[in-house]
Amino acid sequence: MIHAKHPNLIFNYCPSCGSEAFQQNGDRSKKCDHCGFHFFFNTSAAVAAVITDAEGRIMFTRRAVQPHKGMLDLPGGFVDPMETGEVALERELEEELGATVKKMSYLCSFPNVYPFSGTQVFTLDLAYQVELESLENLTPMDDISGIEFYYPDEVNLDELPAQSMKNILKKLQQHG
Ligand SMILES: [Zn+2]
Incomplete structure (x- = not known):
């Protein structure tokens, strides 16, 4: 079995502003508390x-x-x-x-x-x-x-x- 982590665990920093405050938002998105950038892990x-x-x-x-x-x-x-x-x-x-x-x-x-x-x-x-x-x-x-x-x-x-x-x-x- 190949070890692969859910993308939620890989994307640690906001891709827009670089802040660490990139928080889990529901099951399949993360949102930045600093700049408001919202990213969905779509299919x-x-x-x-x-x-x-x-x-x-x-x-x-x-x-x-x-x-x-x-x-x-x-x-x-x-x-x-x-x-x-x-x-x-x-x-x-x-x-x-x-x-x-x-x-x-x-x-x-x-x-x-x-x-x-x-x-x-x-x-x-x-x-x-x-x-x-x-x-x-x-x-x-x-x-x-x-x-x-x-x-x-x-x-x-x-x-x-x-x-x-x-x-x-x-x-x-x-x-x-
Ligand atoms: Zn940000």
């Missing part, structure tokens, strides 16, 4: 692709970076500011795999806690069913070491560290 949006081959096997990526280096993941990533989920996923699939999207449709969403840089990043992971132009000549780039295909029932959920990805898989297993 970040992320996207994930469920891509199946002709045999109905799902495509997974093998992570080449921390957190969870060497474990499985679904292709995807964080949504950039002012991006739609669809555009973010098209961009991520191009960046990670050199893949071009043919069709996509929204599937479901699950929350997750992503340990990063000693803190917890809260995400809402939006899953899409994606059909690529081609499954040939995909080039793993960036932060993945390779791609692997598994039938929904054959995936070892212990190899899938993100709770949101486990939940997406469970949903696919139920409906498969």
Whole structure:
């Protein structure tokens, strides 16, 4: 288990004026008693692709970076500011795999806690069913070491560290 603290415990000083009087304000915000600056720890949006081959096997990526280096993941990533989920996923699939999207449709969403840089990043992971132009000549780039295909029932959920990805898989297993 990777040790990661709630952001409330990491943000000790007011990011606006530098005061130590940066106080907890409810569950998910901190407010500065000195200058009044109020910061919310909001959920970040992320996207994930469920891509199946002709045999109905799902495509997974093998992570080449921390957190969870060497474990499985679904292709995807964080949504950039002012991006739609669809555009973010098209961009991520191009960046990670050199893949071009043919069709996509929204599937479901699950929350997750992503340990990063000693803190917890809260995400809402939006899953899409994606059909690529081609499954040939995909080039793993960036932060993945390779791609692997598994039938929904054959995936070892212990190899899938993100709770949101486990939940997406469970949903696919139920409906498969
Ligand atoms: Zn302040």
